[in-house]
Amino acid sequence: MKCPKCGSFNCRVVTTKRTTEGPYEVVRRRRCVSCDHRWYTAQQAEIEITSDEMVWAGDEIKLKLHPLFGLPDVQHQN
Secondary structure (H helix, E strand, O other), X not given: OOOOOOOOOOEEEXXXXXXXXXXXXXXXXXXXXXXXXEEEEEEEOOOOOOHHHOOOOOHHHXXXXXXXXXXXXXXXXX
C-alpha cells in the first residue's frame, strides 16, 4: 500500500478490526515507516458468486492471439 502523504510503499498494518455494523467488514489502521503518517483503510464484505457468473477479461483475446492457449498453429506463407 502506498502512503497517501509521502507516496512511500514502506507501510505497515498497526491494527485490524472486524466490524459487525456498517458497510465494512474489516477496518485496518496503517502507518508509514518513512514519514510516520497514520490512516485507516476499510474493506467491504465480499459477495459470493458462482463460477457460472465469473467472466475473466482477456480470455477471448488470449485465445485469438496466442496458439499456446488452445488454437492450432497457422501455416505461414513465404
